Amino acid sequence: MIAEADELILLESVQYTRRDWRNRNQIKTPTGLQWLTIPVEVKGRFLQTIDETQIADSGWAENHIRLLEANYRRADAFQDTAPWLFKCLNQAAASSLLTDVNAQLLEHTCQFLRIETAIRRCTDLLPRSDLIGMEATDRLLNLCVACGATRYVSGPAAKAYMDVEKFARSGIEVIWMDYSGFPEYPQCWGAFQPHVSIVDVLLCCGNRAENYIRRLGS
Numbered sequence: 001m002i003a004e005a006d007e008l009i010l011l012e013s014v015q016y017t018r019r020d021w022r023n024r025n026q027i028k029t030p031t032g033l034q035w036l037t038i039p040v041e042v043k044g045r046f047l048q049t050i051d052e053t054q055i056a057d058s059g060w061a062e063n064h065i066r067l068l069e070a071n072y073r074r075a076d077a078f079q080d081t082a083p084w085l086f087k088c089l090n091q092a093a094a095s096s097l098l099t100d101v102n103a104q105l106l107e108h109t110c111q112f113l114r115i116e117t118a119i120r121r122c123t124d125l126l127p128r129s130d131l132i133g134m135e136a137t138d139r140l141l142n143l144c145v146a147c148g149a150t151r152y153v154s155g156p157a158a159k160a161y162m163d164v165e166k167f168a169r170s171g172i173e174v175i176w177m178d179y180s181g182f183p184e185y186p187q188c189w190g191a192f193q194p195h196v197s198i199v200d201v202l203l204c205c206g207n208r209a210e211n212y213i214r215r216l217g218s
Contacts, residue, residue, distance in 0.1 A: 001177045002110060003213060005153050007118045009143050010106075012051035012099045013131040018042060022050060023098055025197035028189045029071045036064050036197065040098055049132070051123075053098040061093035068199065075188050077206025084112070085202060109198055113210045120147075137163040144172050151175055183212050 002008050016022055024037040039056040042048075065086050072078050088108040092101045107119060122131055125146040131139055140162070144152050151173045154162065164174050184192045185205050201209045 001153055001155065002106075002117050003113070003115045004175075004177065005117050007120065007147060007149075008106075009125065009147065010099070010103060010119065010121045011139075011143075013049050013122055013128050014139070016040075016042075016045075016048050016050045016053045016098075022053070022102075025199075026195065027067070027071060027197055027200060028187060028193055030189050033193065033196065034067070034071075036067060036199075038098060038101065051097065051099045051128075055096055055098055055101065058093055058096075061089040064089055068203070072188060072199075072203045075203040076186060077208075078203050081202050081206045085199060109202075112202065113213055115210075115213075136161055137166055141166055141170060141172070145170060153177055185209075185212050 023040050024035050026033045027036055028034075038060045041054040041056050045052075068082070068085070072082070088105060092104045092108075095101050095104065103119070103121070110117060110119070122128075122143055125143055131143075134142065140152065140154075144167070149172055152167060153175045154177065156176050156178075159176065162174070167174050179194070182194045184194075185201055185208075187193065187200065187204055201212055205212065
């Protein structure tokens, strides 16, 4: 989806949601899918925003690297890609905020895949206090207006809450990302599974990964 856009705005001033995709993703293992999770501080912080969410254990990267080594050492591109990936994880682990870790890993991954989409944070465009007080659709719309957008590319899950008519009245077209027909690539451990972290295609395909990613929006 990032490759389909001219600019990515990181929406960090919204509420952090537990047991979601904010701090975890899945990898393939011999026994099925397994979560890679960055532990965060949540006790008593039910209303915290994503940009307020603190990482609870700075050793998360070491744990992730051990799991990736154990489950991907047989992957075709492991030897070529793992040193770069593990370096990125260790660098990101120096940050104490989840949002900074995610931003760094997104930037590194885009560079690897040669995705040149500009990445900014929502507070680069509008004051954080204003963003927090907005309704969900208005928040997205105002960010689009602030950066001069004419199209907004959204994941299909947003159909449940977005008021598309508001975008239309502002002259902004909403495009729903379609993940069907994801091109299969050689994976470890059995039948192809598309619902996994980007690290899967990176470790399995290396420099060829961009060939699969760039076909998503076609």
